[in-house]
Structure formats: structure tokens, C-alpha cells
Amino acid sequence: MDSNTPLPNGTSEVVLRAKKLNVYYGSNRAVRDVDLDISENTVVAFIGPSGCGKSTVLRCFNRMNDLIAAARVEGSITFRDDDIYAPNVDAVELRSRIGMVFQRPNPFPKSIYENIAFGARINGYKGNMDELVEQSLRKAALWDEVKDKLKQSGLALSGGQQQRLCIARAIAISPEVILMDEPCSALDPISTLKVEELIQELKQQYTIIIVTHNMQQASRVSDHTAFYNAEATEKGNKIGYLVEYDRTEVIFQNPAQQKTQEYISGRFG
Amino acid sequence: MIAQTPPSPESASVAAERPYYPNTSWRYGLDRLFVIAIWSAIAIAIAALGLLLFDILLDGLxxxxxxxxQGFPSRSAERAGVYPALLGTIWVMLxxxxVSFPLGVGAGIYxxxxxxxxxxTRLVEININNLAGVPSIIYGxxxxxxxxxxxxxITGGRTVLSGGLTLALLILPVIIVATREALRAVPDSLRQGGYALGxxxxxxxxxxxFPIALPGILTGTILGLSxxxxxxxPLIVVGAVAYISFVPEGLQSAFTVLPIQIFSWASRPQQPFHAIAASGIIVLMIVLLLMNGAAIYLRNRFQKERL
Known part of the structure; x- marks a missing residue:
């Protein structure tokens, strides 16, 4: 069997732990037997070829898969030792603690200010909204670019600014974890660089899981890297599984699995 | 339009070596043909409408x-007025x-x-789509x-309320279908973005x-109300009466509406009544324009608000 044991980590606490995670869409299994520990204040990159289930696994962590009627999750995911799929867990409350940034920037068609304030308001924020908006935009390295046009539409920003606005929106509700699903795939290289620098900043306060197709990006921003692969079944579907999970240097310089070696050296995928 | 340079003989010979035959002159010809076709379509539609308006204005002004x-119906065309029918129409449309806006939008959202x-739900859906095509007399x-x-x-029989409720049922499918279409056009990424924030x-x-779908919903509502x-x-069946000498005073009041008044005048043999039927049509069109104008104003305001 593969060496997909959870990554041992000496010092920091485990925030998220997947155990024997299986995801089904209808009767098709999309992901099998993922075991994975995410420790506090690290950046974890999920890499692998298309269809290997990395986004599917990511969406299990904040139960976004609940929104797809046919999706079913087996196994367990614990968030600070609480099973997030337990019947008494409220997915809405969970999502306010585990934020998400999507592949394509999806600001709300409202003002920049409202984009940030919305999440805070629905989560019952009692503090000073103006301060929160400024703080969140500063953390997302967007404040200087938008401070004079907070009343303007979020859609009027460039793609890279929109994505940073989405990040600001996510951190405005002080999540503990931020999930990023290929956040730079729709951005130009300069915007990508800004988002990557931002991830380095945010690491001090948040735990970040980032799905990426860009291996340079994974090696630049992440502390740990999980490599997923897909195998075809007799029925013709693909099942994703975790091949190897280790510190990023190990994955990129001295991977234990041959598949990982082949993937990172560009021989497939 | 983009200026097109005719293909030079050289480029034609180059093209001959490739297994493609662009045949641009034929394709541009089709382009022009299509433009002529759609222009004639719109010209005919506008001409018909213009002629109709001209005729009505000539007769009715x-x-x-x-x-x-301000007048009430009368046996003589010179003294007859449209006041009760105008107010009846306003009452019924209110x-x-x-009734139809909250019910239709609610059902659509659900x-x-x-x-x-x-x-x-699929059965309900098929039924609603079919209901939109049911003849209005059946609703009557x-x-x-x-x-x-x-x-x-509750309704008091043949009253404003009965008439209004009947018409509300009639246009409910239109509003439901429009609401669903408008909601479906809202990108899913926005819903996901919202859910991801808790x-x-x-x-x-x-x-x-809803704010993004609202302009589309209002467009459907305009169509329904029109x-x-x-x-x-349906109102004849429900019991609106053409000869009414009082103004509706509430929901449980007997009533008539403009189309019925117009119909009753137009079906008389005497020419003067035909003229005031045309005047009635002008009044009806003005009410319709005002109503749609208000809805379009609202729609544009919401569109502006969402930036």
C-alpha cells in the first residue's frame, strides 16, 4: 500500500484530520481512502493531475459537497477533534470557521465595501464595520488600491484584485482555516505573485489548504504537499487517491513514490 | 460594419493549395440577406403597430x-364616459x-x-407550463x-375581488416561469460564494x-400584467357588467373594466359609439403605458443599485 500515512509533525497542533475519507457522486466513487492531517498555521498544497479528486477532498473540509445532492461522504473528517459530519454539526456555522476562495474570482455584484460587510453582517458581527472592512482589505493587500472607491462595484476591479477581494471577504469573518481552490488559475503572473505573497502573510494567522495545478506555486508557497493521482476503474470512471504526503521539499526533491517522481518531473499529468 | 477587402488573385492562388474553400463572397452574401430579412421583419411589425395607432388616434382623439x-356610461354616445371602467380597471389591476406578484415570485423561488x-416537482413544472397556454375563458x-x-x-360574488383574483390566477404561470428563468440565470458561483461565508x-x-434576478422577474411581471x-x-364570465352607473368603492363592489366597456361600445351599430370605443382604447393604452413605465422605472433602479 502507498505510504499515505498522515504527515507526522512534531510541534504544532492538528487542525483538520481526514480518516478513510471516501467521496461518492451517486454510485461512482470519486475519491478513496484519504488519510491526511493538516497542522496549524501551515500551508498545505494539493497537487495532482485533473480528475484526481483534490478539489473534491478540499470541498469536504467545509462541507460544500453538501450542496450537491448526489454527493456522499464516508469516513471521517475532524476539525479540532470534532467530527464535522456528525449529525449535530451545523454546516453553516462550520463554513464561517473554514473559509473558502474559489477558482474564478466571484465577488458579489455589490460595492467593494458590501462585499466584505456581507459575511460579517450575516454572522452577527457587532464591532465597527468600517474598521473591519479596512482591516480585511489591508490584510489582503488591497487597501491601497481601493481605499478611495469602496462604494464602487467589486466587479469593476481587475481579475487579480477581485480574487484578493474574495480573500479579504473570507478573512473578514476570522476563519481558522482558508481553503483555496486553484485561486490563481484565472490570474496573470503578476496577480498570481501578489496572491502568493499574500498567502505567505496569511500563514502567520491562518491554516491554508491550496489546490493548485502549478507545481512551482506549490513549491513556492507550501510547507507540506499532498500528491493525488487518479486510477481508472473497469466502469471507466476515475477514482482519486492520495499517493504521498510530506514536507514540500521532500515531495519535490526526494519523493518516496515513483508516481510522485514522475509527476513532478513532468512525465505525466 | 467592418470594411472587407476583396481577396486578391495572389491570396486566391495560395488558398488553392490549402484544402479550404473560404468562399467569402457567398458567406457575405448570406450575411447581407440575413440583415435584410430581420430588417423587414421589424419594419412590418412596426408598420402594423403604427397603422393601428394612427387609426385609433384618428378615430378616438x-x-x-x-x-x-369623468363621465358615466350613457345611452347617447355624446354624454357617455369611461370613468367607472377606468377606475374598475385600476381597482382590478391593484x-x-x-396577489399575483408575491404568489408567483414565491412559487418560482420555491x-x-x-x-x-x-x-x-417535475409534474408541477409541466402543469405550470401548460397552464400558461390555457385559454383565458377557462380561467373565467x-x-x-x-x-x-x-x-x-369572502368575495361578495361578482365583484372587483373576484375579477382580480381570476386575472391573478391567469397570469400566475407567466410570473412563475419568468421568476424561475431569472433565478436560473444567476451564476451559481455567487450562491457558492455566499454559502462559503456561512x-x-x-x-x-x-x-x-434575488436582487440580481429581480429585473428579470419584473420584466415577466410586466408581461403578465399587460x-x-x-x-x-374571463371577466365577462365572472360577471363584470358593461353598464354601470357608479364607481367601485371597495373590493366587494360590482365593477366593469375598460376592455369590456370598449367591447360593448364597439359592438353597437351606431357610429358615434365606435368613435368613443377608440377613445376608450386610447385611455386603456395610456394606463398600460403608465403601469409598464412604473415597472421599467423600478427595474432600472434595481439594476443601478446592484452596480
Whole structure:
């Protein structure tokens, strides 16, 4: 069997732990037997070829898969030792603690200010909204670019600014974890660089899981890297599984699995 | 239009070596043909409408006076007025608006955002689409049975309320279908963005989805109300009367509406009544324009608000 044991980590606490995670869409299994520990204040990159289930696994962590009627999750995911799929867990409350940034920037068609304030308001924020908006935009390295046009539409920003606005929106509700699903795939290289620098900043306060197709990006921003692969079944579907999970240097310089070696050296995928 | 350079002989010889035959002159010809076709379509439609308007204005303007607007029906065309019918139309349309908009939009939201996709909802869906095509006289019969007879204690029989409710039923499918289409056009990424921030389903719909869908919903509502204001048949069945010498004073008041008044005048043999029927049509069109104008104003305001 593969060496997909959870990554041992000496010092920091485990925030998220997947155990024997299986995801089904209808009767098709999309992901099998993922075991994975995410420790506090690290950046974890999920890499692998298309269809290997990395986004599917990511969406299990904040139960976004609940929104797809046919999706079913087996196994367990614990968030600070609480099973997030337990019947008494409220997915809405969970999502306010585990934020998400999507592949394509999806600001709300409202003002920049409202984009940030919305999440805070629905989560019952009692503090000073103006301060929160400024703080969140500063953390997302967007404040200087938008401070004079907070009343303007979020859609009027460039793609890279929109994505940073989405990040600001996510951190405005002080999540503990931020999930990023290929956040730079729709951005130009300069915007990508800004988002990557931002991830380095945010690491001090948040735990970040980032799905990426860009291996340079994974090696630049992440502390740990999980490599997923897909195998075809007799029925013709693909099942994703975790091949190897280790510190990023190990994955990129001295991977234990041959598949990982082949993937990172560009021989497939 | 983009200026096109004719292909030079050299480029033609180059093209001959490749297994493609662009045949641009034929394709541009088709382009021009299509432009001519759609222009004639719109020209015919506008010409027909213009002719109709011209004819109505020619017939109706001379008799359109403040006395006509404030007068009651009469045996002589010179003294007849449109006042009770005008107010009847306004009363009925208010009932239609207040009933059909919340019900139609609510049903649309439920079917699109809440209902699970199962056999039952699919049956409901097919039924609603069919209902949109049911002849209006059938709604009249339904209204007669349901509102005039069965619910007489509430509606008071052949009243403004019965008429308004009947027309509201008639346009409900139009509003439901328009609402669903408008909701479906809202990108799913916005719903996901809302959910990912810890919003509940209602918060996502109310704060993110509904404001974006509202202009489309209002467009559907305009179409529905425009249909309702011109309906005659169901109201005749429900019991609007053409000769009425008083103004409706409440929901349980007997009534008539403009189309019925116009119909009754137009079907008389005497020519002067035909002229005031045309004046009635002008009044009806002005009411329709005002109503649609208000809805379009609202729609544009919402569109501006969402930036």
C-alpha cells in the first residue's frame, strides 16, 4: 500500500484530520481512502493531475459537497477533534470557521465595501464595520488600491484584485482555516505573485489548504504537499487517491513514490 | 460594419493549395440577406403597430375629453364616459398585482431554489407550463365557480375581488416561469460564494440571488400584467357588467373594466359609439403605458443599485 500515512509533525497542533475519507457522486466513487492531517498555521498544497479528486477532498473540509445532492461522504473528517459530519454539526456555522476562495474570482455584484460587510453582517458581527472592512482589505493587500472607491462595484476591479477581494471577504469573518481552490488559475503572473505573497502573510494567522495545478506555486508557497493521482476503474470512471504526503521539499526533491517522481518531473499529468 | 477587402488573385492562388474553400463572397452574401430579412421583419411589425395607432388616434382623439374621462356610461354616445371602467380597471389591476406578484415570485423561488428535483416537482413544472397556454375563458369559468360561487362570503360574488383574483390566477404561470428563468440565470458561483461565508439558504437567496434576478422577474411581471389589463373574456364570465352607473368603492363592489366597456361600445351599430370605443382604447393604452413605465422605472433602479 502507498505510504499515505498522515504527515507526522512534531510541534504544532492538528487542525483538520481526514480518516478513510471516501467521496461518492451517486454510485461512482470519486475519491478513496484519504488519510491526511493538516497542522496549524501551515500551508498545505494539493497537487495532482485533473480528475484526481483534490478539489473534491478540499470541498469536504467545509462541507460544500453538501450542496450537491448526489454527493456522499464516508469516513471521517475532524476539525479540532470534532467530527464535522456528525449529525449535530451545523454546516453553516462550520463554513464561517473554514473559509473558502474559489477558482474564478466571484465577488458579489455589490460595492467593494458590501462585499466584505456581507459575511460579517450575516454572522452577527457587532464591532465597527468600517474598521473591519479596512482591516480585511489591508490584510489582503488591497487597501491601497481601493481605499478611495469602496462604494464602487467589486466587479469593476481587475481579475487579480477581485480574487484578493474574495480573500479579504473570507478573512473578514476570522476563519481558522482558508481553503483555496486553484485561486490563481484565472490570474496573470503578476496577480498570481501578489496572491502568493499574500498567502505567505496569511500563514502567520491562518491554516491554508491550496489546490493548485502549478507545481512551482506549490513549491513556492507550501510547507507540506499532498500528491493525488487518479486510477481508472473497469466502469471507466476515475477514482482519486492520495499517493504521498510530506514536507514540500521532500515531495519535490526526494519523493518516496515513483508516481510522485514522475509527476513532478513532468512525465505525466 | 467592418470594411472587407476583396481577396486578391495572389491570396486566391495560395488558398488553392490549402484544402479550404473560404468562399467569402457567398458567406457575405448570406450575411447581407440575413440583415435584410430581420430588417423587414421589424419594419412590418412596426408598420402594423403604427397603422393601428394612427387609426385609433384618428378615430378616438376628437371625442377624448375631460368629460369623457369623468363621465358615466350613457345611452347617447355624446354624454357617455369611461370613468367607472377606468377606475374598475385600476381597482382590478391593484388586486392582480398584490396577489399575483408575491404568489408567483414565491412559487418560482420555491420551485427553483428549494424544491428537490423529483417526480412531483417535475409534474408541477409541466402543469405550470401548460397552464400558461390555457385559454383565458377557462380561467373565467374557474373564477366563476371558485370565487363567485364557492368563496362568495369572502368575495361578495361578482365583484372587483373576484375579477382580480381570476386575472391573478391567469397570469400566475407567466410570473412563475419568468421568476424561475431569472433565478436560473444567476451564476451559481455567487450562491457558492455566499454559502462559503456561512450564509444560510435564505440569506443567500435574499441577499445575493434575488436582487440580481429581480429585473428579470419584473420584466415577466410586466408581461403578465399587460396581459391581464387587456383581458375581457374571463371577466365577462365572472360577471363584470358593461353598464354601470357608479364607481367601485371597495373590493366587494360590482365593477366593469375598460376592455369590456370598449367591447360593448364597439359592438353597437351606431357610429358615434365606435368613435368613443377608440377613445376608450386610447385611455386603456395610456394606463398600460403608465403601469409598464412604473415597472421599467423600478427595474432600472434595481439594476443601478446592484452596480
Amino acid at each position: 376628437p371625442t377624448l375629453s375631460s368629460q369623457f374621462l 388586486v392582480v398585482m398584490f 420551485l427553483e431554489e428549494f424544491a428537490e428535483d423529483n417526480l412531483f 369559468l374557474l373564477g366563476l365557480f371558485l370565487f363567485v360561487r364557492l368563496l362568495a362570503p 450564509a444560510t439558504r435564505w440569506q443567500v437567496i435574499w441577499e445575493q440571488v 396581459r391581464a389589463i387587456g383581458e375581457t373574456a
